[in-house]
Amino acid sequence: MTKEELKLFLGFQFMKGIGIKTAKSLIAQSGGIENFYSLSKVQLKNLEGASDKLVQKIKRKEALKEAEEYLDFLTREDLSVFNYLSPLYPRRLKHCADAPLLLFGKGNLDFDYPKTVAIVGTRNATPYGKMLVEELIQKFAEHKLQVVSGLAYGIDIHAHKLCVNYGLSTVGVLGHGLDRIYPAIHKNTAQQMMAKGGLLTEFLPGTKPDRENFPTRNRIVAGMCDATIVVESGEKGGSLITAYLANDYNRDVFAFPGDVNKPYSKGCNKLIRLQRAHLISSSEDLFYLMNWEKSAPEAVQIPLFLELNAEEQNIVDLLRDKNEQSIDELAYHLKQPVSQVSTTLLNLEFQGCVKSLPGKRYLLAV
Template sequence: MKEQELAAWLALSLTPRLRAKTFEKIVSLDAPKQWLSRSVSELQSVGFTAAQIDYLKHHSEAKVNALLQWKASNDHHNIVTQQDEAYPPLLKQVSNPPRVLFVSGRLSALSTTQIAMVGSRHATIDGLNLARQFAKQLAENQLTITSGLALGIDGYAHQGALDAGGCTVAALGSGLDCLYPAKHRALAEQIVSTGALVSEFPPDTPPKRENFPRRNRIISGLSTGVLVVEAAEKSGSLITARYAAEQGRDVFAIPGSIHLPTYRGNNQLIKNGACLVQTVDDILCEIDTLVRWTQQAVAPSLLDPHENLPADTQQELPFPELFANVGLEPTPIDILVSRTHIPIQELMNQLLELELLGVVTSVPGGYVRLGGGKR
């Protein structure tokens, strides 16, 4: 995105108290830079308040210039909008995705196959060791470990991925220049070297209690699934798990003793249908297609959507792009969305039609071609 367009997007995105529906309406009607030159009456007609118009006309420029200077000050700094190709495709599918992402580190890390790992800040030593062990093994299987940089489980999960020489992403509840907790500053510097720090808040935003639940939807939204390592009954980690379920992501939980309060959240998740995890293989079995896709880097364009179909079906098969991305083993919905960029509701309708044609079917873990790709 050109700097002038980015500046306009930032001005609109950071307008105080601008509701998501109003923002979506505005950017669907015209390019952001066009709105900045509109009259007061035109801005009022689409829902801007007097205070918001005052901000856009008199205060936004200084704030936007500071953000552009932040971006230019370091090669590791990036600003990504929903209109950029670099915006993570899975995150774009969630309800009310961040309008802007501030990133420090490898931008490409945000679009890798990710597993979120979350848990208590006051975990037991066993829980901390499990977090580090699971993260290391998952990273060794080419999965990016995503968490929130908090003390406890989060920090150990990030460190486990780094131990494996793998990639890890930390989503923050503060701006990137206001790292929290300060104790993890050195860890954050390590993460930047191989992965990324990401926040929807401007870099100078201090940590605030209300920001952390918001960042939890980013942790789950970036990820294919969420592993809860150790969480109490009212843990913030359960907010991430709830977001994951709402976003159609897999939820995994490690069981714990009924006598340990720090595992009551995990046990409740399992009781409510989360996948019980005892080893890393329990996760890999659920996302085996994802792992192999990452390792082999199979290009969907190389697949022939009509391969192995009978002659009377070849010309009639609808949705060839979607069909080309359904594998011979379960392909999860998240990956189909990521590969095709088809909105999830439309994608589900297309899958239903392909099911009715008898060329794909729903199985635990996603969708497969019937008869090994044959009818």
């Protein structure tokens, strides 16, 4: 991503009244983020979701001026920035409608691990909970899984520390900007995580660890992962929020049962009772239920013998190069309106060339 593109994406952080879903829709309908900034107000009003009231609130020039102030800091601190259309953006998170436009990262971040798991739980971890986490991490080390958590007290930091000890990639998702570490006592562990993994946030540098930020960041933890494991939890708390978000994203959720009289087993027992999580007693249960013990069959490639027009061929080439893509991503790369891309995709589906997936995502059918 060029410095100019980064400024354009940063600009959306300073536009009042535009939520994540609306922003993505406006960018796609404009045929790309550059086009969005060059549209007149009349043209903006013609876009779906851009009411007169919203258009009056959008101050694009002022937003870009504010974005400019952050560019030097991001470059100076050597932070990685991922926009939602980039192939480097966490691919599982891309499937979530409320995934952030931008993510800021620090460390050696790789979001393309075949298996990624969230481990979450109470800040008041017991010896029982810590034992469960260690058993999981030992197993994960054999299969080179990536572990995501929130760098919080208790289960989170215990999982991160064990990953560092066992040489596993681990990512801490923060509820504040990357100019600080919260809690500060975890700064040393955060630094050790940089070698293989690192830190990730949607919040701009300078954002404080305010209470309301943490439930928001939990959706990133849930969305980045194939599965979420709740180790210990009270009847209420952030780990339950993460579990419910993972449910909403159609991701698998697992929980360890515990003593019904223990306060930090009540959350896990509740998830299991309400059938919001699968009961597991060990890593073996997780691997069995996720079908991870079996090796995947070799993919069979069938050649295409279709006469495609230029627009169809462009989409086929993109899907061949980038694999699965959303209609918004295709529109961005092709610099075409979503309606035009949608028509071409429909033609390709009729020809049996493209397969549609939930969430308006597409891949080659062969």
